[in-house]
Structures are given as C-alpha cells and as structure tokens.
Amino acid sequence: MISEPASTLEIRTALSAEAGAVAALHLRARSTYYPDGVPQAQLDWTEAWRGSIERPDGRVLCAVREGRLAGVASFRTPDGAGPDTVKLFQFHVDPDRWRGGIGTALHAACAAEWRAAGRRTAVLDVHVDNLRAQAFYARQGWVPDPENPPAPGDHHLFLRYAVPPEAPGE
Numbered sequence: 001m002i003s004e005p006a007s008t009l010e011i012r013t014a015l016s017a018e019a020g021a022v023a024a025l026h027l028r029a030r031s032t033y034y035p036d037g038v039p040q041a042q043l044d045w046t047e048a049w050r051g052s053i054e055r056p057d058g059r060v061l062c063a064v065r066e067g068r069l070a071g072v073a074s075f076r077t078p079d080g081a082g083p084d085t086v087k088l089f090q091f092h093v094d095p096d097r098w099r100g101g102i103g104t105a106l107h108a109a110c111a112a113e114w115r116a117a118g119r120r121t122a123v124l125d126v127h128v129d130n131l132r133a134q135a136f137y138a139r140q141g142w143v144p145d146p147e148n149p150p151a152p153g154d155h156h157l158f159l160r161y162a163v164p165p166e167a168p169g170e
Contacts, residue, residue, distance in 0.1 A: 009102065011109040014060040014072065019050035021069045022062065029092035032132075052090070059113065063093070063106045070094050071102045073110050078123065086114050086163075088124040091133075098132075107140050114163045122163055123148070125156040137161075 014022060023045035053060045058076030062069055071093040078087035088110065093103045114122055123145060126133050137159055148158040 014062040022049045070097045084120045086119040122161040
C-alpha cells in the first residue's frame with residue numbers, strides 16, 4: 001500500500017462492495033472523452049467491475065482521498081502474453097480530482113506491483129480522442145507499441161511501458 005499522509009491519499013486493493021462506486025467513477029471519467037456518447041452504456045458496469053475485483057488472476061487498485069474513491073486501475077496478464085507482460089485494462093481518475101497527483105500516485109503503485117511480480121513490460125490501449133490520457137501516459141514513460149500499430153480506422157492507440165527495475169529514489 002502507498003500512502004501520502006499530507007494529502008490523505010491511500011492506494012489499496014478495491015473491495016467487491018465498492019463495485020458500484022468504481023463503476024460510477026468509471027462512467028464519469030469515460031464520459032469526458034467519447035464525443036458521441038459512452039459505448040456499451042447498457043452494460044452492467046457494476047457487475048463487470050465486481051468481476052474484475054474478484055478475478056483471481058487480476059488486480060484492481062483504488063485511490064481513496066479523504067474517504068472518497070478518487071481513482072481506479074485494473075490490470076492482469078493479457079490473453080496469450082508471457083508472464084513478464086501485464087495489461088493495464090482500466091485506469092481512471094475522477095474528473096473532479098484531475099491534476100491533484102492521484103493518477104501519478106496510482107500509476108506508481110501499479111508499477112511497483114508490476115515490478116514486484118517480475119513484470120518487465122506493460123501494455124494498454126487508449127481511445128484516440130482521449131488526449132488527456134495520452135499526455136498523462138507519455139509523462140509516465142509510455143510509448144507507442146511498435147508491435148501493435150493501430151490499423152486504419154482503429155479508435156485506439158496501443159502503448160507500451162518498460163517497467164523500471166526500481167522506482168526513482170528507491
């Protein structure tokens with residue numbers, strides 16, 4: 001667990017009972033970058049998140065500030081990948097909390113878990129209209145994935161991250 005005492009930020013494993021709050025945060029965040037409405041809006045996202053939280057081969061971390069859910073990250077080994085690769089499937093910070101260091105702290109917690117688990121590479125896909133997320137990931141060290149260039153008409157960019165052997169300052 002990573003904590004910032006001065007800002008009361010706690011990063012911990014998400015609980016099944018929090019699936020509804022996670023789904024609500026997810027919807028708020030996704031609503032900011034889909035120009036034509038959020039896809040799969042009819043999906044029961046609470047149950048989808050509960051499944052991710054309870055999935056034995058994955059992890060869902062949440063960032064909590066002042067008792068309120070402020071961010072969430074979900075990752076696991078992607079299908080067909082080797083054990084040194086992890087995929088960041090979901091990464092969201094509540095739009096009301098943007099630019100407060102939550103995303104950076106949550107990303108650092110993910111990277112620490114990946115490093116501890118022997119992961120050397122992380123991958124993700126990000127919506128082409130989500131320029132804010134693209135800029136965030138670039139600041140964290142993510143680069144376009146040379147093994148997975150976007151196809152014509154694809155709505156996602158594929159990024160890759162070299163998990164550092166240790167975090168700066170460790």
